[in-house]
Amino acid sequence: MIKRIKIVVIGFGSIGRALAKVIALKRKTINNKYGILIDVVGVVDSKGMALKADGFDEYELLKLCEVPRSGVNLFKPYAYQGVDLDVLYNSTQPDVHIELTPSEYSSGEPGISNIIYAINRGVHVVTANKAPLVLKYREIMSSALSKGVEIRFRATVLGGTPFIDTLMSLRSHDIERIEGILNATSNFILTEMHEKLVDFNEALRMAQALGVAEANPTLDVDGVDAAAKMVIISNILEKPLKIEEIYRESISRVTLRDIIDAVRQGYIIKSITFFDVRGGKASIKIVKIPKSDLFAQINGIMNGVRIRSDATEIVFIGRGGGGIETAHSILDDVISIALHYS
Amino acid sequence: MDSRRLCVIKIGGSLLRDSKSYLESAQKIREVFIENGYKTIVVVSAVKGITDKLIQVAKGSQEALRYVSEKYLEIAKELNSVKIIRRVDEELKRLEIVASAISGGGIDLSLYDLLLSFGERISKILMVGALEAVGVSALELHANELIVTNETFSDASIDYISTSANLEKLYSSIIDNPAIPVIEGFIGSTIDGRITTLGRGGSDYTATTIASLLNIDAVYLVTDVDGIMTTDPDIVENARLVRVMSYRESLEAALHGAKKINPKAFEPLEKFYSSKLIIGSWSRFGTEIVREISxxxxxxxxxxxxxxxxxxxxxxxxxxxxxxxxxxxxxxxxxxxxxxxxxxxxxxxxxxxxxxxxxxxxxxxxxxxxxxxxxxx
Incomplete structure (x- = not known):
């Protein structure tokens, strides 16, 4: 028995394209393994939509990745000018809504409205957009519960690893603290500063050239992204924090002098996010750690988190947010939903 | 699809000068191959002279950067597709960011290769546009996602095992579709995703690697001459075409500086599958290079x-x-x-x-x- 899962992808930047590509390459294998055929029936960006009720084929999915940014409305003959979720849902009848719009932490839009819309239409949600969870975690989860739909978000924290799933599964543990390197961009910049002995601005330029940092790097550099991830973690642990309560230090303040002094003393400088679960306090601090410390070995675009519970200590190391890795996390969430509801 | 009906075509930079030459190549791919029942994988080089300009960009030349931008944008505009113009424009903006990072300080080798890669990458977008303009459906492949190399920046060697796994996965997804896959030559990436380049003439190496790893019989290396000549026709007017050569002969000629083929291109042919190389121009494919000659x-x-x-x-x-x-x-x-x-x-x-x-x-x-x-x- 083949179960068809129809998905719509809202937001079509680098993660959305990586997802389209991975689905094109793997949907046959996934079908063979699990009896689940994933059909992408709609793709939406800020200017328009591409809709195909019986699902884009492999070639069309790869071809979609060739449209320019905000250019889904050029994808003939499936193009639709402007964004209208009613049209999207009515014409494609999706099973899963993939929310990949950019994280925006003052209003949470358009992510919050999109996710609420999906829930109200009885559609499961997989999100890589953190902002709706950061600002409205409880509201979203309780309305999902009442509508009987799932919200999955493995891609939001250590997006290239199953960190979120593992954290959720530690049900018998009393988690005491969580700490680690949660932002790949700032970790990359600090690593560059150490390895090449360049100042912050030059390391940032390098990160931007390689596509590791965005044109406006504030969210990553100033610790907002790491704080957002900690808010999501705190909600999972039912000790919810508000993003504005988290103390943040920006890596833009780190000078080359600081790096050289630290290295001379046998230390390296990292941006570490720390959550004292019992005390209900979290922070993102620029700290000197000994070269032998575990976190000192996590460099470049790698992330690492240590979970300490009353029973044990678990460490996760992995890619934070590479397109292909994150796309796989999203896809794993989709498959989980499909398996659960078939 | 029968792999005997599949071939690899590498379009050399000498043929790529302007929008007309992209359209001509696209038209010829259609007439010579597709209309005769062949499916092709197209490997493209950068527009003639662009790689040299990009090397100047790496040294800080704003003029060279302007030249590259204007050249590629001009071709994109003449191909007259909104999609292609916007795509090329996006790539050129990225190129500017990379160029400004490079001119900031000492040259980082991985940035240098990333910078050079724009020549081929934009050329690929243009070739897909040209094929579509002549009514052939085409699909971009991305060398940085398929061709895995070691970390020898600027002269990288291909990791055949990883590359073969990537190619096979892709092959099974797209081979039944009539669209022509187009990939940029000369480019690869390390296992952790940093862009590398394969050295001068690296597009041949890309083409022979793809052919040998997918057991494809024929690789066409299309250039502006009809084939390999017995000697330089500017010196000896009776120079004539060499009909058939062995890999060994061709490699030996390359080692003595005959500029036709990058010596590394023979490695996958020797190791995995001995595809035949066919060298020439759109008017005549004069030379065949085979594993052994009688x-x-x-x-x-x-x-x-x-x-x-x-x-x-x-x-x-x-x-x-x-x-x-x-x-x-x-x-x-x-x-x-x-x-x-x-x-x-x-x-x-x-x-x-x-x-x-x-x-x-x-x-x-x-x-x-x-x-x-x-x-x-």
């Missing part, structure tokens, strides 16, 4: 005058040229004409004979030997 095709194939470390020499390349009878024949020709030489060099395990000469006799000996050995006198 004994009756032995003999000199190419003769050229070279210089190495201030010493001039004539290289004669071909199976059998290092045999005693052949060496004797060459020396007799030279002796009969009363010319002095500086020395000869030949190894029985290599298909070549080098004749060291004083520079004043160089062209005379070249013409003489070409006449006697190639012109059937």
């Amino acid at each position: 004994r009756d095709l032995w003999g000199p194939k190419v003769i050229m005058n070279r210089e190495s470390q201030g010493v001039s020499y004539i290289a004669i390349v071909g199976e059998g040229t290092s045999s005693i009878p052949f060496i004797r024949r060459v020396l007799e020709i030279i002796d009969r004409n009363g010319i002095d030489i500086v020395g000869i060099q030949s190894y029985v395990y290599r298909p070549s004979l080098l004749v060291y000469v004083t520079p004043s006799y160089e062209l005379k000996i070249l013409r003489l030997l070409h006449k006697e050995l190639f012109e059937g006198v």
Whole structure:
């Protein structure tokens, strides 16, 4: 028995394209393994939509990745000018809504409205957009519960690893603290500063050239992204924090002098996010750690988190947010939903 | 799809100058291959001269950056597709960001390769646009996602095992679709995703790797000449096309500086699958390079005058040229004409004979030997 899962992808930047590509390459294998055929029936960006009720084929999915940014409305003959979720849902009848719009932490839009819309239409949600969870975690989860739909978000924290799933599964543990390197961009910049002995601005330029940092790097550099991830973690642990309560230090303040002094003393400088679960306090601090410390070995675009519970200590190391890795996390969430509801 | 009906076509930079040349190549791919029932994988180089300009960009030349941008945008505009114009424009903006990061300080090798990669990458977008403009559906492949290399930036070697896994996965997803896949040559990436380049002439290497890993029989290397010539036609007007050569002969010719093929391109052909290389222009594919040639095709194939470390020499390349009878024949020709030489060099395990000469006799000996050995006198 083949179960068809129809998905719509809202937001079509680098993660959305990586997802389209991975689905094109793997949907046959996934079908063979699990009896689940994933059909992408709609793709939406800020200017328009591409809709195909019986699902884009492999070639069309790869071809979609060739449209320019905000250019889904050029994808003939499936193009639709402007964004209208009613049209999207009515014409494609999706099973899963993939929310990949950019994280925006003052209003949470358009992510919050999109996710609420999906829930109200009885559609499961997989999100890589953190902002709706950061600002409205409880509201979203309780309305999902009442509508009987799932919200999955493995891609939001250590997006290239199953960190979120593992954290959720530690049900018998009393988690005491969580700490680690949660932002790949700032970790990359600090690593560059150490390895090449360049100042912050030059390391940032390098990160931007390689596509590791965005044109406006504030969210990553100033610790907002790491704080957002900690808010999501705190909600999972039912000790919810508000993003504005988290103390943040920006890596833009780190000078080359600081790096050289630290290295001379046998230390390296990292941006570490720390959550004292019992005390209900979290922070993102620029700290000197000994070269032998575990976190000192996590460099470049790698992330690492240590979970300490009353029973044990678990460490996760992995890619934070590479397109292909994150796309796989999203896809794993989709498959989980499909398996659960078939 | 039967892999015998599948071939690889590499479009050399010498053919890519303007929008007309992209459209012409696209039209020819359609007429020569697709309409004859072949499916092709197209490998493209950068527009002629662009890689040199990008090297200048790496050294901080704003003028070269402007040249590259204007050239590619002009071609995109003439192809007259909103999609292609916007895509090229996006790539050029990224190129500017990379260029500004490079001019900031000492050159980081991975940034340098990333910068060079824009020449081929944009060319690929343009080729897909040109194919679509002549009514052929086409699909971009991305070398940085398929061709895995080691970390030798600027002269990387391909990791065949990882690359083969990537190619097979892709192959099974797209092979049943009529769209023509187009990939940029010369580019790869390390296992952790940093862009590398394969060295000068690296597009040949990309083409032979794809063909040999997918067991494809024919690789067409399309350029602006009809094939490999027996010698430089600017020096010897009776130079003619070489019909068939072996890998060994062709590699030997390449090692002596015949610029036709990057020597690394032969490695996958020797190791995995011996695809036939077919070299020529859109009007004529004059030369075939095959794994082995039969004994009756032995003999000199190419003769050229070279210089190495201030010493001039004539290289004669071909199976059998290092045999005693052949060496004797060459020396007799030279002796009969009363010319002095500086020395000869030949190894029985290599298909070549080098004749060291004083520079004043160089062209005379070249013409003489070409006449006697190639012109059937």
